Every structure is written in C-alpha cells, then in structure tokens.
Amino acid sequence: MAQKADGSFNNIGRIVIMYKAEEVVGIAIVCSDPRANLWKRVKQVVIPHGRIYVPISVLGGPISLVYPQELNLDHHTLLGQIHFALSGFPHTAEILSVTHDCGYYEKMGKNPGLQTKKEDAGRISAFIKAHFDLQVRSLFADDQESERFEEIR
Numbered sequence: 001m002a003q004k005a006d007g008s009f010n011n012i013g014r015i016v017i018m019y020k021a022e023e024v025v026g027i028a029i030v031c032s033d034p035r036a037n038l039w040k041r042v043k044q045v046v047i048p049h050g051r052i053y054v055p056i057s058v059l060g061g062p063i064s065l066v067y068p069q070e071l072n073l074d075h076h077t078l079l080g081q082i083h084f085a086l087s088g089f090p091h092t093a094e095i096l097s098v099t100h101d102c103g104y105y106e107k108m109g110k111n112p113g114l115q116t117k118k119e120d121a122g123r124i125s126a127f128i129k130a131h132f133d134l135q136v137r138s139l140f141a142d143d144q145e146s147e148r149f150e151e152i153r
C-alpha cells in the first residue's frame with residue numbers, strides 16, 4: 001500500500017475486486033493455520049477460476065462438526081457461521097470441506113494418525129450432507145505438496 005498526496009491509500013500493482021451476493025456460489029471451510037495456507041491453496045488449485053466462495057477459516061477447520069461434545073463451542077460457532085453464510089448468499093450450491101494433518105486435535109487431548117484424520121474428513125462430509133441440502137465436497141490437503149488434495153468420499 002502507498003499513501004497518496006491526499007492522505008488516502010491505494011494498492012500499487014494490485015487489483016482489488018469486489019463481488020455481489022449473487023456471485024457467491026460456495027462455502028469453503030478451511031483450517032486457518034498459516035503454515036498450511038489452506039484458503040490460498042484452495043483458491044488457487046481447487047475452486048474453478050471465476051467462482052466465488054465464502055471462506056470460513058478457523059483453527060481446526062471443519063473438524064468440530066464431528067466432535068460436537070469435545071469441541072462444543074467450536075461446533076456451534078461453525079454451524080452458526082454456515083447458516084449465516086447460507087442466508088446471506090442464497091446462490092450457494094456447494095460446501096467445500098478442507099482438512100489436513102491438523103494440530104487442532106490436541107485441543108481434545110487427541111493425537112490421531114493421518115488415517116483417522118482422513119476418516120474424519122469423510123464423517124464431516126456425511127455430517128454436512130445430512131444437515132444441508134447442498135453439494136458437498138471433502139478434500140484432504142497434503143501438508144508437503146501445496147497443490148495436492150485428496151478427494152475423500
């Protein structure tokens with residue numbers, strides 16, 4: 001950002017675009033751990049060019065959806081975020097769940113292996129399908145290769 005003579009700021013060399021509610025066609029729930037950089041990776045690699053998704057970026061991403069007891073507050077907060085996004089963006093057709101080898105399990109005193117985390121990705125997908133009448137896609141992000149996402153069914 002650079003400050004102009006009148007005191008305002010502009011972004012040199014960057015294009016900032018804003019969107020209308022009807023252009024928003026999906027919701028992406030991702031972990032906000034900056035080391036994994038999931039939202040940026042998902043935007044660049046997964047979401048088709050020109051399609052606009054609402055990011056719901058929280059530590060742990062969507063895992064609280066399938067741990068309603070252990071992560072009770074996160075569970076209800078995330079559900080509230082999804083419901084609010086759906087009411088504000090009625091053209092939403094898909095919920096994209098993105099998980100990875102997440103450290104948030106430590107909050108529950110758990111340290112599961114990759115296999116359990118991938119199984120949880122499938123449970124998350126089933127949970128979302130059971131609660132929302134939308135297309136659901138569940139991806140497990142590779143923490144070594146930035147463009148690699150495993151489709152979980």
Ligand SMILES: [Zn+2]
Nearest residue numbers: 031033102103
């Ligand atoms: Zn994480």
